[in-house]
Amino acid sequence: KNQVEQSPQSLIILEGKNCTLQCNYTVSPFSNLRWYKQDTGRGPVSLTIMTFSENTKSNGRYTATLDADTKQSSLHITASQLSDSASYICVVSAKGNNRLAFGKGNQVVVIP
Amino acid sequence: EPEVTQTPSHQVTQMGQEVILRCVPISNHLYFYWYRQILGQKVEFLVSFYNNEISEKSEIFDDQFSVERPDGSNFTLKIRSTKLEDSAMYFCASRAVAGDLGNEQFFGPGTRLTVL
Numbered sequence: 379k380n381q382v383e384q385s386p387q388s389l390i391i392l393e394g395k396n397c398t399l400q401c402n403y404t405v406s407p408f409s410n411l412r413w414y415k416q417d418t419g420r421g422p423v424s425l426t427i428m429t430f431s432e433n434t435k436s437n438g439r440y441t442a443t444l445d446a447d448t449k450q451s452s453l454h455i456t457a458s459q460l461s462d463s464a465s466y467i468c469v470v471s472a473k474g475n476n477r478l479a480f481g482k483g484n485q486v487v488v489i490p
Numbered sequence: 491e492p493e494v495t496q497t498p499s500h501q502v503t504q505m506g507q508e509v510i511l512r513c514v515p516i517s518n519h520l521y522f523y524w525y526r527q528i529l530g531q532k533v534e535f536l537v538s539f540y541n542n543e544i545s546e547k548s549e550i551f552d553d554q555f556s557v558e559r560p561d562g563s564n565f566t567l568k569i570r571s572t573k574l575e576d577s578a579m580y581f582c583a584s585r586a587v588a589g590d591l592g593n594e595q596f597f598g599p600g601t602r603l604t605v606l
């Protein structure tokens with residue numbers, strides 16, 4: 379069964395600090411992995427996408443890594459801002475499959 | 491910038507009633523999806539739709555659910571007889587073309603369905 383597990387479930391960080399979110403998946407055959415940001419009460423918005431051959435991708439203060447051998451990904455947030463408070467969802471796509479496999483999300487709260 | 495829109499933003503209904511959730515996908519997109527997210531749970535796939543027919547559906551999408559693209563613009567999800575456990579956030583998404591690479595699914599803001 380295609381699964382995506384994320385950790386930690388939630389974390390609180392001080393404004394200006396960095397944090398790293400983890401994602402492990404069992405989706406196969408792997409096509410691509412996206413990190414989405416979901417603000418409370420809103421739909422998910424894509425931050426990064428990585429395919430099998432890519433092991434790092436940046437989008438501003440967000441940097442995602444991918445290790446396709448160990449089936450792990452991370453999302454690093456640099457110099458966090460209050461607006462980074464959101465749920466960060468790891469979403470994995472399998473080849474030839476219309477469906478996306480969603481993780482439960484990492485709930486990040488940035489405090490002043 | 492084009493975006494997926496959904497109405498209503500919040501729907502409250504009595505158990506057993508029918509509800510229709512509406513979505514307007516991005517205009518040149520060809521693939522449409524419905525997802526749901528029960529409070530505190532992960533987003534779950536319900537159904538995908540292409541060329542005026544369902545291309546894939548999950549175990550959740552039983553006979554109580556149906557989808558329709560009635561006028562080439564709207565994409566609707568109907569729940570015939572709502573149950574308490576249907577209470578969730580329902581997201582519509584659309585995608586330009588199929589394919590494994592890129593071709594991001596763009597999500598709408600969601601409709602929060604509350605069944606009493």
